[in-house]
Structure formats: C-alpha cells, structure tokens
Amino acid sequence: MFKYLKQLTSLVAVFAVLFAFTTETMAAKKSKTLKNTQKKGFVRCGVSQGLPGFSNADAAGNWTGVDVDVCRAVAAAVLGDANKVKFTPLSAKERFTALTSGEIDILSRNTTWTLSRDADIGLTFVGVNFYDGQGFMVRKSSGITSTSQFKNGISACTNIGTTTELNMRDFFNSKGISYEPVAFEKADEVVAAYDAGRCDTYTTDKSGLAAQRTKMKNPDEHIVLPETISKEPLGPVVRQGDAVWEDIVRWSLNTMIEAEEYGITSANADSMKTSDNPAIKRLVGAEGELGAAFGLDNDWSLRIIKQVGNYGESYKRNIADTGILPDRGPNQLWTKGGILYVPPAR
Amino acid sequence: MNFRLKDIVPQLITVIAVVLIFGFFTYNAQINMENRGIDFGYGFLSQESSFDVQFSLIEYDGSHSYFRAYLVGLLNTILVSVIGIIIATILGVIVGVARLSPNYLINKFAAFYVEFFRNIPLLLQIFFWYFAALRALPLPQDAEAIFGVFFLTIKGLYVPAFIWQNFNIFFYSIVAAVIAIIVIRIHAKKVQESQGKQIPVFLISIGLIFILPLLSFLIGGVSLSFEVPVLKQLATTSFIYEGGVSLPPELIALTLSLSLYTATFIAECVRAGIQGVGKGQKEAAASIGLTPNQVLKLVIMPQALRIIIPPTTNQYLNLTKNSSLAAAIAYPDLVLVFAGTALMQTGKAIEIVSITMFTYLTLSISISILMNWYNKKIAIQEK
Numbered sequence: 196m197f198k199y200l201k202q203l204t205s206l207v208a209v210f211a212v213l214f215a216f217t218t219e220t221m222a223a224k225k226s227k228t229l230k231n232t233q234k235k236g237f238v239r240c241g242v243s244q245g246l247p248g249f250s251n252a253d254a255a256g257n258w259t260g261v262d263v264d265v266c267r268a269v270a271a272a273v274l275g276d277a278n279k280v281k282f283t284p285l286s287a288k289e290r291f292t293a294l295t296s297g298e299i300d301i302l303s304r305n306t307t308w309t310l311s312r313d314a315d316i317g318l319t320f321v322g323v324n325f326y327d328g329q330g331f332m333v334r335k336s337s338g339i340t341s342t343s344q345f346k347n348g349i350s351a352c353t354n355i356g357t358t359t360e361l362n363m364r365d366f367f368n369s370k371g372i373s374y375e376p377v378a379f380e381k382a383d384e385v386v387a388a389y390d391a392g393r394c395d396t397y398t399t400d401k402s403g404l405a406a407q408r409t410k411m412k413n414p415d416e417h418i419v420l421p422e423t424i425s426k427e428p429l430g431p432v433v434r435q436g437d438a439v440w441e442d443i444v445r446w447s448l449n450t451m452i453e454a455e456e457y458g459i460t461s462a463n464a465d466s467m468k469t470s471d472n473p474a475i476k477r478l479v480g481a482e483g484e485l486g487a488a489f490g491l492d493n494d495w496s497l498r499i500i501k502q503v504g505n506y507g508e509s510y511k512r513n514i515a516d517t518g519i520l521p522d523r524g525p526n527q528l529w530t531k532g533g534i535l536y537v538p539p540a541r
Numbered sequence: 542m543n544f545r546l547k548d549i550v551p552q553l554i555t556v557i558a559v560v561l562i563f564g565f566f567t568y569n570a571q572i573n574m575e576n577r578g579i580d581f582g583y584g585f586l587s588q589e590s591s592f593d594v595q596f597s598l599i600e601y602d603g604s605h606s607y608f609r610a611y612l613v614g615l616l617n618t619i620l621v622s623v624i625g626i627i628i629a630t631i632l633g634v635i636v637g638v639a640r641l642s643p644n645y646l647i648n649k650f651a652a653f654y655v656e657f658f659r660n661i662p663l664l665l666q667i668f669f670w671y672f673a674a675l676r677a678l679p680l681p682q683d684a685e686a687i688f689g690v691f692f693l694t695i696k697g698l699y700v701p702a703f704i705w706q707n708f709n710i711f712f713y714s715i716v717a718a719v720i721a722i723i724v725i726r727i728h729a730k731k732v733q734e735s736q737g738k739q740i741p742v743f744l745i746s747i748g749l750i751f752i753l754p755l756l757s758f759l760i761g762g763v764s765l766s767f768e769v770p771v772l773k774q775l776a777t778t779s780f781i782y783e784g785g786v787s788l789p790p791e792l793i794a795l796t797l798s799l800s801l802y803t804a805t806f807i808a809e810c811v812r813a814g815i816q817g818v819g820k821g822q823k824e825a826a827a828s829i830g831l832t833p834n835q836v837l838k839l840v841i842m843p844q845a846l847r848i849i850i851p852p853t854t855n856q857y858l859n860l861t862k863n864s865s866l867a868a869a870i871a872y873p874d875l876v877l878v879f880a881g882t883a884l885m886q887t888g889k890a891i892e893i894v895s896i897t898m899f900t901y902l903t904l905s906i907s908i909s910i911l912m913n914w915y916n917k918k919i920a921i922q923e924k
Contacts, residue, residue, distance in 0.1 A: 219766075281865070287885065288885055293888075295579065315887075316888025317888075336778045336779045337776040337779045338776050338777030339776045346775045346776070348775060348781045350781070355877060355881045355882045355885065356881055356882060356884070356885030359594075360592045361886070364591060368603075375595055375790075376594070377595055377791070378881075380869060380871075380877070380881065381579075384871070386908075388675065391672065391675045391695065392695050393675055393790065395776070395779045396776060399691060436576060444677075493563075540688050
C-alpha cells in the first residue's frame with residue numbers, strides 16, 4: 196500500500212513540477228518579444244532624436260527623460276537591470292515603421308495616442324505617461340500674448356509627420372486665418388529656422404515647446420502662449436499582436452504611477468515590504484503572485500521602483516528639476532488634483 | 542542546337558531567380574503585414590488629407606485628397622528639377638568654356654569654382670545656403686527694395702504679380718511669332734542650300750519675337766499692370782508682404798544649391814566635349830574661310846555635343862534625384878509631402894514608398910528617353 200502511495204506521490208510530484216513548469220513559461224512562450232528580449236539581454240527602445248525632459252542623450256551617450264524611464268522600467272522588470280536598454284533615436288516620420296518592422300520593441304517617444312494610429316497601422320498604445328496639448332511659441336518682442344492676436348499670413352514652423360500639422364490646420368481654419376505652414380523633418384531644424392526669424396510662431400506640444408525653448412539662442416526672448424489647442428495624450432506604443440508584451444509595458448508604467456500614489460520611492464521600497472497595506476505589499480512583491488501572469492518573477496515591480504523610481508521621482512528628475520515644466524499640471528496624481536489615475540495592481 | 546541551348550539556359554536561370562526573389566519578398570511582406578494587422582491597399586489616395594502644404598502650384602488645401610497632395614509634391618519636385626537643370630546647364634556651359642579660356646584669371650577662377658563646389662557634400666551645401674543665407678537675410682520690415690519692387694527677406698523673395706488684360710491675345714501673338722520663325726528658318730535653309738544665299742535669320746527672329754507681342758499691346762487691347770508687394774504688420778515686430786508673388790526661401794536655397802553643385806559636373810562634361818574634338822577640325826574649318834563664330838557653331842559644337850550629351854544626361858538625372866534632399870529644409874517636394882507627411886498620417890508605408898519610387902523611376906526614365914532622343918538626333922547620320 197505504502198509502496199503504491201509513494202509511487203503515486205512521486206507521480207503527482209512529477210505532474211506538479213511539469214504543470215508548474217508549463218504555467219511558468221506559458222506567458223514567455225506566448226510572447227515572442229519577451230523571449231527575444233531575454234535572449235538578447237536588452238530591451239530595444241525607440242526614442243526621440245533629442246527632446247530634453249523626455250528622451251535626450253548627454254555628451255557621454257546616456258539617455259535620460261520620462262520616456263526613457265518607461266523603457267528602463269521594462270528592462271528592470273524583464274531583465275533585472277534598468278540599464279539593459281538599447282536606444283534607437285527616431286524622427287517622427289520613421290518611428291512607426293521602425294516599430295512595425297520589428298527594429299524596436301517599444302516606442303517611447305512623446306507619441307500622441309489617436310484612434311487612427313491605434314486602429315489602423317498595426318500599433319497598440321499601452322497608456323499615457325504625459326498629458327500634453329499643442330501650443331504656440333512666439334517672440335516676446337512681437338507683442339503677441341494670445342492666439343487671438345494672430346493675423347492672416349502668419350507663418351508657423353513645425354515638424355512633419357506629427358498630429359501637430361493636423362491640429363494646426365483645424366485651429367487656423369476654425370479661426371478663419373490663412374497661414375503658411377513650414378514643416379521640417381527634424382526638430383533641430385524647426386528650432387533653427389524659427390530662431391532665425393523664418394517663422395512668426397513655432398507650434399508643437401507644449402512640453403516640446405518648453406523643452407526646445409531651452410535650446411534657443413536666447414530663451415528669454417520667447418514665450419509660450421497660454422492657449423492649448425488640442426489634447427495630446429503621450430504614451431508608449433508596442434506592436435499589435437503580442438498581448439503579453441503589451442501587458443508588461445502597460446503595467447511597468449502603471450507600477451511607477453501607483454508606486455507614487457502609495458508613497459513608495461526608490462529609497463524606501465525595501466522597507467515597504469513590511470507595510471500593513473496589502474496594496475503596497477503587492478507592489479513590492481511581498482504578497483501575491485502578480486509577476487507570474489507575465490512569466491516574470493515576483494520582484495519585477497520592486498526592481499522597477501528601486502532602479503527607476505516612481506513616476507513622481509522620474510518627473511522631478513527629468514522635467515521639474517531641469518526647469519522645463521516645474522508645475523505638473525494635469526500630470527499630477529488624481530488624489531492631488533491631476534488626472535493620473537491607473538487601474539489597481541492586484 | 543547545343544550552341545543555342547548554352548545561350549538560353551543561363552538567361553532562363555537568371556529570369557527564374559529574379560522572379561523567385563521578387564516572389565519571396567512579396568510573400569514575406571504579405572505574411573508579415575497580415576501578422577501585424579496592417580491592411581494593404583491604395584484606397585487611402587481618395588481620402589481627405591487634412592494637412593496643408595506651404596507651397597503649391599495647383600490649388601490645394603487639407604480638404605483635398607491624398608492623391609492631390611501627391612500631385613502637389615510631384616509638381617514641386619518637377620519645378621525645382623526643371624529650374625535647377627536650366628540654371629545648371631547655363632552655368633555649366635559658361636564655366637566649362639571658361640576653363641578653356643586663355644585668360645589666366647578666368648581659367649583659374651572657373652577651375653576653383655569646379656573643385657570647390659563638387660567636393661563638398663550636397664546636403665551640407667543645402668544647409669549652408671538655407672541657414673547661413675537665412676540668417677543673413679533681413680526681416681521683412683528691414684528689407685531694401687530692389688528696383689523698387691522686389692523684396693528679398695528671410696520669409697522669401699517677393700516679386701510683383703503680373704495682372705493681364707486679354708492675356709490670350711498676347712499668348713497667341715507669341716505663338717504666331719514662334720511659328721513664323723520656324724517657317725523662316727526652314728525657308729532660309731532651303732535658300733542657302735539651293736542658291737548659297739544667306740538670310741539673316743537671327744535678326745529677323747529677334748525682330749519677330751518683339752514686334753508681334755508689341756503689336757498685341759498696341760492694337761490687340763492687351764495691357765499689363767503690376768501688383769507690387771506691400772508691407773503688412775502682423776504684430777509689433779512681425780511683418781509680411783502682401784500682394785505680388787512670393788517665392789519661399791526653401792525653394793530659392795534648394796534651387797541655388799542644386800544648380801551650383803550640378804553645374805560643376807556639367808562644366809567638366811562641356812570641357813571634355815570641346816577638348817575631345819580634334820585640333821585639326823578647327824584649323825581645317827578656319828582654312829576654308831569660316832569665321833570663328835561659324836567654326837564654333839558649325840564644326841566644333843556639333844561634334845562636341847556628341848561627347849557632352851550622354852554624361853550630361855547623368856547629371857540631369859542626379860539633380861532630379863538629389864532634389865529629394867528638400868525634406869531637410871522644409872521645401873514641400875514629393876518626399877516631404879507624400880513620403881513624409883502623408884505616409885505618417887496614413888501609416889501606408891509600403892504603398893507610399895512604392896508609389897514614390899515608381900514616380901522617381903518614371904521621372905528619370907522620361908529624362909533619359911528625351912536626352913537619348915536628342916543624342917540620336919545629333920549623332921553622326923550615316924547615309
């Protein structure tokens with residue numbers, strides 16, 4: 196009898212191990228992107244060609260910015276090291292092709308979430324890491340303080356391949372103003388042309404205006420007008436068709452935002468393991484099995500918080516402390532009067 | 542039979558290989574696009590484009606279709622290519638001849654020009670002419686009038702617009718003049734061949750081309766007035782010119798850099814062509830009593846052209862293709878408007894890139910065919 200029981204238990208154990216093994220790797224098996232990323236040992240991330248605060252490389256080639264931090268968070272979650280990211284600078288025109296053709300696995304490049312982009316071209320937006328809106332910059336000396344002072348014949352410099360071009364047309368058409376669009380492929384040329392006096396106004400997302408203003412010959416000579424003419428929810432994008440990878444990127448971003456909500460920072464993350472709040476314990480991996488669904492271990496979210504920090508830390512480090520946009524505006528937690536609100540991690 | 546087989550088999554294999562390779566790529570693209578949920582199709586061309594373009598030869602705004610936007614880009618590419626080819630040819634011929642000048646200063650200056658401009662990458666030259674010139678140009682409110690009616694400013698060159706009355710009569714007068722000139726030329730050639738008598742065709746032609754249009758003004762009721770651009774204030778320090786025609790600085794910078802760059806190569810073709818004609822030809826022509834002008838026109842040039850045309854065709858093709866660098870300085874050519882903005886808004890990368898490639902191919906082949914026809918026409922006619 197015991198003999199059979201022993202055999203039976205070992206059989207069960209074998210099955211249990213097999214079953215556990217299959218569930219563990221089910222997610223990894225389902226996600227080609229995750230498998231490839233773990234095999235390569237780095238996350239392939241598409242970023243801008245240099246937008247301070249969002250994705251910008253210093254002289255030594257180190258990338259910083261809130262968009263960059265999303266990729267770093269994913270690297271921390273799936274590879275255990277936030278530095279294992281290969282950044283590919285892309286122009287607005289190249290970005291979607293690079294993603295759909297498989298050259299990169301995450302596009303985190305101040306990209307506006309719109310219906311047609313989400314539905315049409317084989318992309319999936321996973322969330323919003325910056326709520327923005329299109330605005331206008333003018334020279335202070337022009338005396339313009341509001342878009343209502345724009346007159347027929349105004350020339351506007353901007354980038355091609357952005358929602359900016361479309362919003363600009365809608366805006367000027369609705370006001371009945373004729374305008375001259377001057378559209379460049381690269382942001383640096385837009386800034387140079389506007390700075391030289393080619394255009395009366397420079398239009399793009401307000402965060403972009405604030406960031407590019409720091410690059411002008413004399414930043415104090417320019418102001419950003421108060422009006423916002425569009426909604427520009429910016430966020431990371433992944434290829435359509437890999438649901439697990441999509442979830443990993445979405446929840447890496449959500450983890451950063453929720454960590455701020457619960458006051459978990461890179462400094463106190465380890466000590467939070469003994470917190471009384473189950474929501475906090477789940478986020479730092481002390482409770483629940485949240486990583487298993489992605490085929491990751493249970494410390495994935497803890498690593499994100501420890502290595503990259505929460506959303507507030509990332510914002511402060513990249514956007515507030517650099518003087519680009521010290522006021523968080525809508526990019527404040529919902530509990531503090533902003534609109535950052537993410538589904539609970541449970 | 543064996544010989545024929547040996548001839549055919551490699552060619553057959555090549556054709557099969559090419560078909561297989563193309564088939565593989567098409568199949569691969571189809572599978573990949575299907576996997577990523579991207580539809581393939583050209584239906585987007587009839588959709589509303591909803592973006593505006595800075596500079597267009599045909600009426601266009603965002604309410605027109607993507608196809609219309611394609612035409613806008615194509616016409617802008619053709620415009621800059623045609624102007625570029627004309628200027629580059631004139632400049633190239635002048636510099637090419639100057640390089641053979643016995644005058645030391647002219648000769649060396651031409652050589653310096655050629656070596657300088659052809660050895661700097663074109664993109665850099667475009668940036669130079671755009672940004673350096675842009676910064677050097679005055680703001681509209683500071684611009685000095687040239688001849689009282691032209692204004693060269695950072696926002697473009699403003700020229701007076703022509704306002705015609707009875708333009709069609711003026712147009713017909715020019716057509717009539719051209720037809721008359723062709724008839725006279727043919728007649729003059731016949732007269733010279735049969736009687737050896739020379740008719741001063743050139744002088745008569747000049748006379749006709751001026752007198753007929755002049756008559757249309759005097760008795761045809763044609764009149765012309767100019768609309769001179771006037772300065773308009775948009776804000777305290779922001780001005781533009783209104784009225785007249787404005788040429789954007791992007792067009793000027795692009796045409797200038799393309800012409801200056803390509804002219805160096807054409808100059809070398811011209812020099813090679815002239816030097817390729819034997820010295821004896823010139824001496825022989827002079828010895829039978831032709832004037833230096835006739836020597837150049839009747840003996841040297843017809844032979845030199847045969848050497849000049851084929852490499853010059855290459856330069857025309859290069860210029861046309863190089864015009865796609867326009868995207869760097871915001872000139873709305875085919876690449877910027879269609880393969881840029883339209884591609885981004887629709888996400889139809891394969892469709893749009895294929896249309897763009899096919900368009901450049903067609904443009905280049907058209908130039909090729911035209912130049913080959915001309916080349917054949919001036920080649921030695923074996924009788």
